Each structure stands twice: as C-alpha cells, then as structure tokens.
Amino acid sequence: MPIEKARVGRRRFVILAMIFIVTVLNYADRATMSIAGTGVIKDLGLDPIMLGMIFSAFAWAYALGQIPGGWLLDKFGARRVYGCSLFLWSLFTMMQGTVGWIGLIGSTAAITLFGMRFMLGLVESPAFPANNRIVSCWFPTSERGTASALFNSAQYMAVVVFAPLMAWLTHSWGWEHVFIWMGGLGLVATVFWFALYREPHSDPHLTESELNYMRDGGALVDLEVTRKAVKPKLNFKEVAQLFNNRTLWAIYLGQYCITALTYFFITWFPIYLIKGRGMTIMEAGWVAAMPAICGFSGGVLGGVVSDYLIRRGVHPSRARKTPFVMGMALASSLVSANYVEANWMVIALMALAFFGKGLAAVGWAVLSDTAPKDRVGLSGGVFNGIGNIAGIITPVVIGYFVASTGSFNAALWFVAAHGLLGIFAYVVLAGRFERIVIEQPASSPSPLAAPDHV
Secondary structure, three states: OOOOHHHHOOHHHHHHHHHHHHHHHHHHHHHHHHHHHHHHHHHHOOOHHHHHHHHHHHHHHHHHOHHHHHHHHHHHOHHHHHHHHHHHHHHHHHHHOOOOOOOOOHHHHHHHHHHHHHHHHHHHOOHHHHHHHHHHHHOOHHHHHHHHHHHHOHHHHHHHHHHHHHHHHHHHOOOHHHHHHHHHHHHHHHHHHHHHOOOHHHOOOOOHHHHHHHHHOOOOOOHHHHHHHHOOOOOHHHHHOOOOOHHHHHHHHHHHHHHHHHHHHHHHHHHHHHHHOOOOHHHHHHHHHHHHHHHHHHHHHHHHHHHHHHHOOOOHHHHHHHHHHHHHHHHHHHHHHHHOOOHHHHHHHHHHHHHHHHHOOOHHHHHHHHOOHHHHHHHHHHHHHHHHOHHHHHHHHHHHHHHHHOOOHHHHHHHHHHHHHHHHHHHHHOOOOOOOOOOOOOOOOOOOOOOOOO
16 A cells, blocks of 8 residues: 555655755855946946956856766765855855955956856856755655756745845945855855755654655665765766767757756846837836746746656656646747737746746756666766856857847847757657666676666
C-alpha cells in the first residue's frame, strides 16, 4: 500500500523554502548595481560605457564559473559549497559599497568595481547547480517540476521584494547603503544556512517515512552518502560524455534560448518602452514590473502542470515538454508588438510573452530527471554555463540591431526566434527524457552507474 503524503512529513518543503530565500537574495545582489547605477555614475565620475563594462563583468564570470562550480558541488557537496558561495557573494556585494567611501573615482573606481562584479559572478556560479542538486536529492520525480519552478521563480520575487527597498535606500541614504545592507543580509543568511541545512541522510528532522517516500519516488537521497564513500574524481572522458549526448545538447540549447528571452527583459525592455514606444520613465517603470509578476505566475504554473501530468500517468518526458513548447510559443508572440500601435496592446503582448517564458522554465526539472547520478552538479554547471552565454550575446546583438536600423523591429524578431529555436530543440533534437548513464572505466565501477528510467 503506498505511503500517504499526509503521513510522510514535510521536511523537503522546508528545504525548498530555504533555497527559495537564498535564491531571492542571489538575484537581489545581482540587481544592486542596476538600482544604484545612476548614483554610481554621478559620484564616481563614470560614463555609461564604463558602467556597461561593469555590468558585463558579472555575466562573463558567471558563465565561466558554472562548470568549475558544478564540479565543486559533486566533490564537496551542496551544504559546504553553497554556504561558502553565499558568504563570498555577500562579502563582494558589501565591498562594492566601500568604493565611494575610500575616495576612488574615474577609471580607478571603474576597474575596482569591474573586479568586484567579476568576483561576484564567479562566486555566485555554483548557486543554481546547487539548487538543482538539492532538488534532485530531496524531491521525487512527481514533485520535482514544481520544486524547480519555485526556486527558478525566485528571480522574479527578488524584483518585487527588493527593488523598492533598494530604491528607497539609494534615495534616502545613498547608493553605498544598497550594497552594505544587501551584503549584510546575505551574511546573516549564511549563518542560518550552515545551522539549518543538512543532506537527507543527516537531517535530524527528516522522518524515515518521508525518506522512503522520496527514495521510492525517484529522489537521489543516497547521492551525498555515495559521494563520501566513492570520492569521485574528475575524469575527462566521463565529462566529455556530457557534451556528446544529443538529448543533453537539446536541453542545453533550450536553456540558452530561454535565457536569451530573460536578458531581453532585464536589459533592453525598459529602453524599448521609452525609445521604441515613447513612454515616460515613470510609465516604463510600472510596465517593466508587470513581466516579473507574469513570469512568476507562469513559472509556478509550468512546474505544477508538468508534475500533475506525471501523477496522471504521463511519462515525464512528455510532461516536461508540454509546458515548455506551449510557453516558448507564447514567448515568441512578442514579435507581434511590431504590428500594433496602441501601447496597451504592446504591454499585453509583452506580459503574455513573459508569462510564456515562465511557463517554459522547466529546464532545471528536466536536468534533474536526466542528469547522470554522479555528475548532477557538473551537469548543472554545463547546463547553466551554456545557457548564460546568452547573457553575453543577446544584449550586444540587440544593441547592434538598434544602432544599425534605428528601431527595435529586427531586435524583436531576433528575440522571438529563440522561442522557435527552443521548440525545435525539445521537439526535434531531444529524445525521450530519461536518466543518462555515464560509461564508467572498467577498473573503477561506480554504484551510481545503474540505469534509472524516470
């Protein structure tokens, strides 16, 4: 007789709440410079080009750090690596607030901030692979989509919760306080992380019935125990298999496409509303907040729908692909803004597109379902690293189209094309989503090599 959910406990949802809160802080710390940027330019004597370079420092380091960050997770576990990452990114956030106080100006200030933002991106890089590893360990397949959607949707909640607070700090106390207070909040969160987070087998609050429920449902509850026993080493032949699997490449491409949509909305979207549609700054500010709400609701819905389909007996492959395809189709509809005049119609189309982007954000759940058991962290690093290359390419390409054509029409076609490319990746390139098994060297078989079709 199956174990009733009401009797198995809810410790896994406490863990989910913890990574949700930490991810909100993660995205809030990324956004500090965008809120404080006007004051930084004025007080430190920077120009927009310098500020643009400072912005880019994070994206370069974040993408480069994904694979090393994922490897560290596989080697040392999520508790230590995530906790150290949280401490370090909070420290580098605080340090940015001291640049004005120590009297740096001009190019010296720009170089210093560039280095700090680069380090911020580097030390934040294990965060999402860690979230994926934790969800893989704590959640059965039928709940993994919702769990992944919730931690992924924390990026939208960061805008809703912290953007007004950071704006108030900048206005009332000065831009330096944005960095000091946000960094200090992260340091406090670090203490709670190390005090409260444990892996499944060492968590004193996890009941035996909930542990069995998780394991029977496909959660990788033994991953940390096996890591300590086997002590996996980096084998480049095994790592190469993460790059020669067609289904994995389809998943990577899908993440690249959805990340391209994300970077359009967090970089050029407000400028599009002002320069392309003639809105005022205040109007653009209110309108730009709408995608965050739509993205959050779409993100949660996508995870809930895919998990519901699994519980109804639909194979996880189809259950994950369905919201992704529907969401990316909706996201592509943003190109319709080229053919309407009324601003309310533009707003409606963009809100629909961002809702679709949220609906399609099941990539982390897909990776949890398919990643090789002993390379969950590294797989997450590759997945997120390739995805975040879009953060480097997309803003530059959009800027080129706008500069060369004087309008956003070609830019919107470029962004919308990523929705169609993502659909192609999941429908045509990807095979059936099942656990991928890495071939182990004959001399050192791994207990994690057994197939696990989910």
